[in-house]
Amino acid sequence: MTKKNKNKNKNSSHHHWVLLVVFCVGIGALVLTQVNDQVAQAQTTATLALSPSSSSPSVGSSFNVNVTLNTAGNPVDGVDIYSIRFNPAVLQINDANASLPGVQISPGSLMTNTAINTVNNTAGTIQFSQSTTGGTSFTGSGTLATINFQATAAGVSAVTFDFTLGSTSDTNVAYQGNDRLSAVTNGSYTVTAVVVDSTPPTVSISSPTAGATVSGTSVTVAATASDNVGVMGVQFKVDGINLGSEDTTSPYSVTWNTTTFTSGSHIVTAVARDAAANTTTSSSVSVTVNNNASAVGNLDAVSTTSVIRGWSYDPDNSSSSNQVKIYIDGPSGTGTLIATIPANIDRPDVRAAAGITGNHGFEYTVPVSYQNGAYHSVYVYGADIVDANQTSLLAGSAQTFVTKKFTVVTEGRSSASLSGTLSVLNLSKVALISPFSFTTDVNAQASITLQLPAQAVYFKIGAAPFLTRLVSVDLASTAAISTPQLFIGDINQDNIINSVDFSILNINWFTTNASADLNQDGLVNAIDYSFMNRHWLVLGEQ
Known part of the structure; x- marks a missing residue:
């Protein structure tokens, strides 16, 4: 009996321990569950965002919007986008994978498994879901997916997540339930x-x-272009073929190497393009490519008789005579073209020096309008035989000249015609040129062309049977030049009137001897002697 009771008490004690353990475990589980719930709530820090969150695309353009995930340093194992909504009247989504049916957005690589990827462009919704591989998680931030929108109409479209904080039946970021x-x-x-x-x-x-005629490796081809919005570029063409790349910067130009083209006629155009892809082709310009050797030659001088002299030839056709173009008071383009003449005068010196055949000299008298007492410059260009428009400036150009007209006043003569010599002296009375032979016209005038710098000089006039006279001349001035009266009687031209001259007159008395007939009336007599006697022992000016 006692044993039985003892066992009963023992069992009763055991039951109490069991109840106590069960009670304690239950309390512990309850506490643990409450702690886990508190931890889970404390880690609700993940975010989803659209980036960029705003933009202003134009109709017809496409643009990307990234769906970004940030776990705020805590692990996650799945993301549901349920759903993203947009205005289908303004935006549509371009399919990221044409190999699959329907329309998809482009998944990112944050998580390995894409469970859902559907787009409804009619309703304007996106549903997308990704998860990690079993037993793994993702911690960090990055692009979950990329949406490529197409702007289809003007307007505003909000793009929004369906999201309610704490709800697990819309958009969520999951971790362990x-x-x-x-x-x-x-x-x-x-x-x-x-x-x-x-x-x-x-x-x-x-x-x-x-x-124009063009040649060489660096011909500039240029164009002007304008547009109501803006010119994006100009493409130059020769004969319809692109010449270099499109020039996208004003001023628009390109360098043309004409040596890669055949000589002859070519068509140059330019095509302008604007931002809207509108284009215009310019009017064509026809040019001649000529890469033949340029003409050579020399402008030798402008003579005292106002003759422009020189030589020229075309190396590609050296046996033939080319043309030369003569300009006054400036080069081609600014000067006045006064003549285009052939270089066809015999010049043995040129043939010998160049080892060529043919005639290549030229001469041209300065027009009277430029023999006006003022200084002028002359430029001469040699022309290509194949293309006369291709010219080159001859060596020796430019040369400056001045033509001075002078009146010779004589004593005892009714005729104005007189032949003599003119020497040009500097103020130290040193000769600057060789003596120049002249003959006056009916107005007792003659002219001389000089290639001397502007300065003060003396004109020394000598003519039989007169004593020499000096005339002070300012070459820079265009004032008229007239000599002092030349004294008659120096028959033997020793620059003094004396008995030697008288003896010549005396032996020809009452004859028609032209040298002794001082007044040129056809008879040597006392009238002639009286002129001589008037200036007896007078010396000419030196």
Whole structure:
């Protein structure tokens, strides 16, 4: 009996221990569950965002918006986007994978498994879900997916997540059965209308000019272009073939190596392009490519008789005579073209020096309008035989000259015609040129062309049967020049009137001897002697 009771008490004690253990375990489980719930709530810090959250694309353009995830340093094992909504009247989504049916966005690589990827462009919704590989998680931030929107109409489209904090039946970021998504950043995108630019640009070739002859490796081809919005570039062409790359910067030009083209006629154009892809082709410009050797030659001088002299030939046709072009008071383009003449005068010296055949000299008298007492310059160009428009400036150009007209006043003569010599002396009375032979015209005038710098000089006039006279002349002045009266009677031209001259007159008395007939009346007599006697022993000026 006692044993039985003892066992009963023992069993009763055991039951109490069991109840106590069960009670304690239950209390512990309850406490642990409460702690885990508190930890889960404390880690609800993940965020989803649209980046960029705003932009202003134009109608017809496409743009990307990234869906970014930030776990705030805590692990996650899955993301549900359920859903993202957009305005389908303003935006559509371009398919990221044409090999699959339907429309998808582009998944990122944060998680390995994409469970859902669907787009409804009619309803304007996106549903997307990714998860990690079993037993793993993701911690960090990055692009979960990329949406490529197409702007289809002007307007504003909000792009928003379906999200309610604490709800697990919309957009969420999961970890071990809990939603850790704390906030989302939505977007808003304004699509602007595109103004259609239908106005084409204008363009014209500015260089070379129509009809020009070009040669060498560096010919500049240039154009001017304008547009109501803006010129994006100008493409130059020769004979319809692109000449270099499109020039996208004003001023528009390109360098043309003409040596890679055949000699002859070629067509140059320019095509201007604007931002709307409107294009305009310029009017064509026809030019001649001539890469033959340039003409050579020399402008020798402008003679005292106002004759421009020199030589020229075309090395490509050295046996033939080419043309020369003569300009006064400036080179080609600024000077006055006074003559285009052949270089066909015999010049043995040129043939011998160049080892060529043919005639290559030229001469041309300065027009009277430039023999006006003022200084002028002369430029001479040799022309190519094949293309006379291709010219080169001859060596020796430019040369400066001045033509002085002078009146000779004589004593005892009724005729104005007189032949003599003129020497030009500096103020130290040193000769500057060789004596110049002249004959006066009916107005007792003659002229001389000089290639001397502007300065004060003496003209020394000598003519039989007169004593020499000096005339002070300022070459820079255009004032008229007239000699003092020349004294008659120096028959033997020793520059003094004396008995030697009288003896010549005396032996020819009452004859028609021209030398002794001082007044040129056809008879040597006392009238002639009286002129001589008037200036007896007078010396000429030196």
